[in-house]
Amino acid sequence: MPAINEIQKPRILDEVRRVLRLHHYSIHTEKSYVDWIARFIRFSRMGSRDDLFPGEPKIEAFLSDLAVNAKVAPSTQNQAMNALVFLYKRVLKHPLDGAIDAVRASRKANVPVIMTRAEVASVISLMGGVPQLVAKFLYGSGLRIMEALRLRVKDVDFEMKQVTVRSGKGDKDRITTFPDSLAPLLKNHLARVKTLHQQDLSKGHGEVYLPNALSRKYPSAAGEWAWQYIFPARDLSVDPLSGVMRRHHVDPSVINKAIKAAGRSAGLSKPISAHTFRHSFATHLLERGTDIRTIQQLLGHSDLKTTMIYTHVLQQGGHGVRSPLDDLDV
Numbered sequence: 001m002p003a004i005n006e007i008q009k010p011r012i013l014d015e016v017r018r019v020l021r022l023h024h025y026s027i028h029t030e031k032s033y034v035d036w037i038a039r040f041i042r043f044s045r046m047g048s049r050d051d052l053f054p055g056e057p058k059i060e061a062f063l064s065d066l067a068v069n070a071k072v073a074p075s076t077q078n079q080a081m082n083a084l085v086f087l088y089k090r091v092l093k094h095p096l097d098g099a100i101d102a103v104r105a106s107r108k109a110n111v112p113v114i115m116t117r118a119e120v121a122s123v124i125s126l127m128g129g130v131p132q133l134v135a136k137f138l139y140g141s142g143l144r145i146m147e148a149l150r151l152r153v154k155d156v157d158f159e160m161k162q163v164t165v166r167s168g169k170g171d172k173d174r175i176t177t178f179p180d181s182l183a184p185l186l187k188n189h190l191a192r193v194k195t196l197h198q199q200d201l202s203k204g205h206g207e208v209y210l211p212n213a214l215s216r217k218y219p220s221a222a223g224e225w226a227w228q229y230i231f232p233a234r235d236l237s238v239d240p241l242s243g244v245m246r247r248h249h250v251d252p253s254v255i256n257k258a259i260k261a262a263g264r265s266a267g268l269s270k271p272i273s274a275h276t277f278r279h280s281f282a283t284h285l286l287e288r289g290t291d292i293r294t295i296q297q298l299l300g301h302s303d304l305k306t307t308m309i310y311t312h313v314l315q316q317g318g319h320g321v322r323s324p325l326d327d328l329d330v
Helices: 010-022 027-044 055-068 074-091 117-125 129-141 145-149 180-202 252-265 274-287 292-299 304-312
Strands: 162-165 174-177
Touching (some): 010 027, 010 074, 027 074, 129 180, 129 252, 174 292, 274 292, 274 304, 292 304
Antiparallel strands (some): 162 174
């Protein structure tokens, strides 16, 4: 009879990690899936692998608890579901043929927080260094924060005035605009980054992480300038997947903290984050008359309905209706 906590020992989670890496999942997905699977195991009080079956009712109970008691967002519940499907299908080799009729998390129609142009200018002016440059990419190109931090030198085309986003949300590539005003700042920044890269090479480092099988297909690419991160981390660190000492990209927490601090210094009452710049990018383009489908492509939205939310937050009052109080001379 196995011990009650046998299932929580590293063996099954190590197996999950091994299969995730075999299928080239990102380190962020690996951490997320492992955390959800460990949480599922604790919730079900499982003592051995036999206790994982049948899977359908156990998954259903867990997902329902997330919706009813934890009150998670639909996207969070879906992420948990994806992790558990991966566990059963890829790790345990057990298909989930039965129905999983869990209580669904309620979806709220949240209107995105938008900054005015003056507020964007104020917040960016109160930032400096790399965080300010990243913020200009977020607003100037409509990038998500991880899309900005994962940019490589080769992804910015100064002549074509475009940024290529590799493996964005949904693992899709897309092209978005590159602001003219950012060019001189970025070139100066890249000159400093290149010096840092050359110093790393001279010390026996200088190789960057390459996704999927690119490191095998292009053995020398990892050390080439074109593949280096535009926003490298201050220090070298050990890659958790390979154990190799590398210079990764800057941590998103550094940028998020700088944005929060600048928002407070600017005296903004609205809560802002890195994603607020992306929302503001879309809304301000719409205000200028940019076609909604063009904005959809720049943002990388699969469904036009996702982009349409910005039509509801234009500076036109509630639903474009003028308040009757404005007609009174009081």
